[in-house]
Amino acid sequence: MSHPLSKTFSHILMAMLCGLAAVPDGLCAGDSSTWLNLMQPITPRSYLCRHTSKPIIMDGKLDDAAWAAAPWTEDFQDIRGGSKPKPRFRTRAKMLWDDDYLYIGAELEEPHVWGTLTNHDSVIFQDPDFEVFMDPKGETQPYYEFEMNSLNTTWDLLLDKPYLDGGIAHNEWEIPGLKSAVHVRGILNQPRDTDKGWTVEIAFPWKVLSERARHAGPPNEGEQWRMGFSRVEWQITHTNGVYRKIPNTPEDNWVWSPQGVVDMHRPEMWGVVQFTREPPSKKVHVAPIVGKPARDLALRVYYAQRDFWSTHRTWATNLADLRLGDIPLRPYAQTPVLEPTADGYCCAVPFKTGETQHVWRVRQDRLLKLDELMPVESDLFVAQAAKEFGDVGRRAGYFLVDNMPALDRAKLSCDFLMENLRLALKARQEFPWAKGVPERVFFNDVLPYASLDEPRDLWRADFYRLGSAIVKGCTNATQAAQALNRDLFKKINVHYNLARKRNNQSPAESIAQGKATCTGLAIILVDACRAVGVPARIAGVPKWAQKDGNHTWTEIWDGDWFFTGADEFDAKGLNRAWFNSDAAITVRSPDPVNQIYASSWRRTGDYFPLAWDSRSRDVPAINVSARYATPEADTNSLAKVLHVRLREKADGERLAAEVQMYGENGELLARDRTRSGRADLNDMPKFNLPHKTTSLTIRFLRAGEAREKIMPGSVCAASATMDFNWSDLVPVAPGVMAVESWLARPATDRGPAPDQPLSREEAVRAKSLAWLDLEKRRADSAASELAAKEIVIGDKTFKWMEKSFGGSPSGKRSLWITLHGGGQATAEENDRNWRGYFGRYEFPPGSINVAPRAPANTWDMWHVAWVDDLFDRLIADYVLKGGVDPNRVYLMGYSAGGDGVYQLAPRMSDRFASATMCAGHPNSVTPDGLRNLPFFLYMGGDDSAYNRNVVVREFSAKMDTLQASDPAGYLHRLTVYPGLPHGMQNREAEAIPRMATHSRTNWPKRVVWKQDDVTHTRFYWLERPANAVKPYEIYAAHVEGQTITIETPATGNMTLRLSDELIDLDKTVRIVARGRTIFEGKISRSFAAIEQSLSEREDPNTVATALLKVSW
Structure with missing residues (x-):
């Protein structure tokens, strides 16, 4: 067939x-x-x-x-x-x-x-x-x-x-x-x-x-x-x-x-x-299951443990907890022995057949194995390990001997095993990367004294001595493995040479010859890594699918598994080798001999095919082919194409429909049609899958109805074909369809945004769609402004210098805006101040430092009326196209730049995560608006010009008073350096790590909004009409449960910008002002509110999903 x-x-x-x-x-x-x-x-x-x-x-x-x-x-x-x-x-x-x-x-x-x-x-x-x-x-x-x-x-x-x-x-x-x-x-x-x-x-x-x-x-x-x-x-x-x-x-x-x-x-x-093979004429009896009573007892413990887990979510550590009742023992089975392990447990039931002792062992995953009793040396080793190292020693010792090949049990002494264990645990304590290795990984990939079937050497002490010197200064397992691969083989003078005696040489044999091939080299690197606490294992392919030969290499663990060729150091990092493409090709073969395996001490049910002993099944292994299945450029995608079919129901007729694939951010990635009727079963639409996606939405439209299913990206990537059942799909909400339809039109032809009520989940999706649309519309202008490092609004120009500090592990960067000093001076003098202040500080990895040039050359250079809009655009550009997290934008300024921080922070505190004022003067500014912004003040003790060193204490005292009456707000810190003048010898840089611990508060439970002479129409979740705003007015409100209380002023009007992050919009909301209820009811979420929020400010994390106008 x-x-x-x-x-x-x-x-x-x-x-x-x-x-x-x-x-x-x-x-x-x-x-x-x-x-x-x-x-x-x-x-x-x-x-x-x-x-x-x-x-x-x-x-x-x-x-x-x-x-x-x-x-x-x-x-x-x-x-x-x-x-x-x-x-x-x-x-x-x-x-x-x-x-x-x-x-x-x-x-x-x-x-x-x-x-x-x-x-x-x-x-x-x-x-x-x-x-x-x-x-x-x-x-x-x-x-x-x-x-x-x-x-x-x-x-x-x-x-x-x-x-x-x-x-x-x-x-x-x-x-x-x-x-x-x-x-x-x-x-x-x-x-x-x-x-x-x-x-x-x-x-x-x-x-x-x-x-x-x-x-x-x-x-x-x-x-x-x-x-x-x-x-x-x-x-x-x-x-x-x-x-x-x-x-x-x-x-x-x-x-x-x-x-x-x-x-x-x-x-x-x-x-x-x-x-x-005996002929039918010869009577042969089928042997009964060896030690069946003991086997049944082991299984009884296994099933009792499942019950115990179901109740306690942990495994029992002694038989009494399992309540097994009376157990028939001798002569059929002896008392079970229950050993906790890093993975769960192992239960051993000894029994005799004649005079021979055997044991049935069962694991928490039902691996059931007929085994020999532990020899005296093995039992002695486990006891000695427990005596020296306590529970962890007993677990480690038992893991080692429980999974040990029978030949090793018969030959290896307690002294041999104890030396190996002592040095392994010593490495775990000494090297920083080893301390955090999970126990099950440490036991399986650091503790073992061998990888394959090589002769057993006591290599750990020598490799510990050599390796310790090589990895000195390394901070993680990757660096350590790279250093070993770079230096060790030169130190021991062992390199690839086909004249070696055999493939599976021990380290001692390879060192004695100065020769090894890939297996011997890989064994050396694995052992050296283990000697310094780096989890490592052998990986290899028994036979290439596309050419003659086989290959063996090393994998190391640093939070995940990575590979490298032994004695083939690549300065560019791990997962780089000459065999990358070959590996990607060979694993596509269905023949197991072409697959890639990694060695394991723990029994896995699979085995490592040994090229020199094809009949051996003695070395446990894991098939790791999936990790090598795509070339280096494609390592983030498990499959390139997904085929889709639509059926009426499971095993039902195929249906014709439009099918659409949406990315995790709601972007329409592709569309096609499913087939039905006479079309071949394998005639299906196919979609190229995006890389690094966590989810995909597959939507079908037929007979005027849309239904969809959200699928994990990994499932789609691992499936060449997926069948969907129309009866199982979720109908798409009309509100979401209306939003998508509105966004699909050209921006100039859209008209008013849809305002039908949305559910919480629909609002989240609509917000994502609106932000994606904004990103597309602003992509070119934001990118152009960032490339030019210049923003022009009307007749005002804003330019800046920029410096990046490494990549961001999270994928998003922080933005640090630093304001220079100067003031009433010529443009040339202020340019010198601007360039002189740039580069003063070192910022955390993953940061971008932006140093804008003040938009004026006067004493109020950071307080001119138009500067706020320029900062808004600057932050938005970096969020849209600069990879900046809008919740991690920081403001810092010195001298006149410190004046700017005093001015900008209170009125724009809803843009920043924290702010630091250095050597500035607040003029008439008060700290009322800083309620939700961590604020740091730095001053030289002798900086007496304009009474700066006095005024800063007065400003901090005002914040002390505000914080005393509102302990949840007004976080601040004053640092005055005694004896220092206006120049603080760069000591204010200590503020940076303090600032970096804070993220922006997007939806605070209390807002105090005090207008300056430069006014704003929106502050956190409060909004006022532009024609109604007055300089220096104060609006304050707070949320408690489902009630919003307006504290001040006594009379007024405003719009409340609401979100489920602030208050539960599925429940009744009550608004109180002057001690009376001015509104009570439910407030609908709408896409119109979302669009209005984004049109006011290009910020995805402060989008209101509902708006409520109130007056009192």
Whole structure:
């Protein structure tokens, strides 16, 4: 059969995979009772699978001679067990194997054979189907799932662990070389005839199945796998010659080995399949599950722990907390041992078979493993680790030996392990980057003494000594890893050389030879990183997809994983290597040998393919191919194209509609139409996805109605195709549609903004759309003014100098406006003051310092009437096109510039995060308007000109008085340097880190608005008509709960600019003035209010969504 390369799997249908297994947080109450009463009493069925040398023709008929010697399984029964009703139709299966394939045949009786699904990787159980589940190692993870219907349409999945344990279904996984066939004993999809049923044949290639087995290739003699067979059947009727499911009837689930519950994803319940090469003439018994009572007890603890987590949101640390009651112990099982781990817990149940001691271990994620008891040296090591280092030592020691290869347990001494542990924990304490590494990362990627199967050396002490000197002065793990990669290989004189003895050399072997290839070099760099507390691991590809050879490199952890070539230092940073493009190409291959893996000490269910030992499954690994899937230029996008289909409902007819894709800020990115009717199923609109987007809105318009769904950007990027159901989409609010329609018109043709009421969520969206529109309209002018460093409004010009201080980690910058001194002087003199003051201070990383030239050459150079509008435009330009956060704009000035801060800060405090006045004079200004602006004052103690050193204390005292009566406001600080004159020796720079701790208060609970002789019409959430404003008038108001109280004046009128950030607009609002209620009711949000706010001030964070005019 052929397998199309494209995947048509829908994220909506993924939810159906979990079925009844889907529960909140992956846990559900009552698990322990379910295990004890429904699951544990069941003994899994068993089957002896014999080897065949006879050929099998894949025609689905099961009539080859080889099949005659293979017995049938027991008839399938209800998934819950034999006490439930007998299935309506008989089902049974049989198995064979040869050196290339595992063969499975099944017979499904059915009077009406039907099927509808024809696309590979459809959700097959929506049709009657036959299902195969395989756990090659019998550890419950990972495992395979395969489904097929009567049309021979197949679906193959790889699950890293069961859904209940947070498992992920890898639908992209394929089975190259799979063969399958169906034979219908009747007429398919023909209600008029009565059929006998259908039979299937499947050939699974060992090359694929053994990827997650104990070893490569076919099974060994007597090897056992855990396998489950399931059949899903539906109750049907037919109309006009077409089969239909009877509505509101559940599917039937029939299985070979009962699960006890309706959930096939309980691998511990699957049947036992034992493989043999012995001929049918020789009787072979299927061995029982080793130590089943101990295994059952381990699972009992596992399910009890799930109940405990459901109640306490933590794992129990002792058995008493689990209330297990009486536990039958010897001779079948000994007392369980519960060990807390960095990931959760591990429970070990020892038992004996004859004179041999074994142990079943189960982890919090249901990894169930048959193991040997810890040797004496391992137990001694864990005890010694606990004695020296307490709980963390015990956890670390247990993690190391619990995941240790059996050969290491048998050979390594307590002294060896203790030296490794002591030095690892020493590094954690000594190096700053190591202290913050999460424990689970530290244990897995710093603590281990080896990475692959290299000889075990005590390398940590030597690399600690060398590495400590190399990383001296480094402040983070990235710098440390880079320094090691740059210097270490030169110090130890080891470099790439094919004449080395072998691939997987230990550090000592490589140093002795002075030679290594990529694996040996990577091992050295990993070990050196670990020696100085940098988490590190081996990464590699067993075989390139596009060329011969393999490669191994190093990954280091610094909050996330990054890669680098060992002894291939790149000064430009990590994630840069010669193999970037090769890696991006190879991981697109479906062949596991072309994937990229990273080593792990913790058992993962996957393994690191060793190029020098292809049969080995001993080194745990993680498949990290997704992180290498795109070239360097595309590292922020997981997929380039998204295909979209629209259906009436799940599995319903396709619908034709206009489809639009919107970015997270509401911008329309693309539009197209979905297909229906005769169009091919794969004929779909496709959208190029933007980079670095957190969400996308997919909207459909049909029959005059718009519906949409907001999708995480990561989900869209990871999905080549997405199916949407019209019935599941959310209708788009008329208010939002009206806003979008209004904004779509040219600005000159828009007319009044829509004013219909908006919900809170609609207002947020409308605000985002309005800001995006403003950004587009102002983009060119703002960019032009920033490039010229000059703003012209009417006949007034404002120019400035600018300096940036590094990049901003958050992506947004802070803006620091510094006002120079001077005053009544010539333009040339004030130009010298301007240039002389610029560059005086060092600002925080991610800052922009803007030093404007005063717009006048008089004593009131920063107080002229037109300067406020120029500052408004300056700030808006930097917010629009300069990447500035409007909540982190700071004002600072010296001498006459300090006069300017005195003047500007009180009347424009709703623009700034904080302000600092240095060596200035306030003239007639009072501090009333500074209620919500942190204000810092700096003065030389001997700066007596114009009584500045006296007046500054008086101004601060006024703020003291205001703060005493209003403790929540008027934050300020006065600093006077005794003995210093007008020049403060730059000591005022200490204000900068204090200022930087503050962000602007956009919606304060109290506002005091005092006009100056330069007046404003808007201040925080208060607004006055321009023709009514008077110099020096004071308006004050405060919010308490849902009540706004106007404090002053006794009579007046104004507009309240409201937002849900200030008051809940879904509730009744009360306005009080002069002790009486002047308004009470609900206030509607509107787009008109949003547009008016932005037209008054280009500031996205102070946009009012509702306006209310009041007078009293």
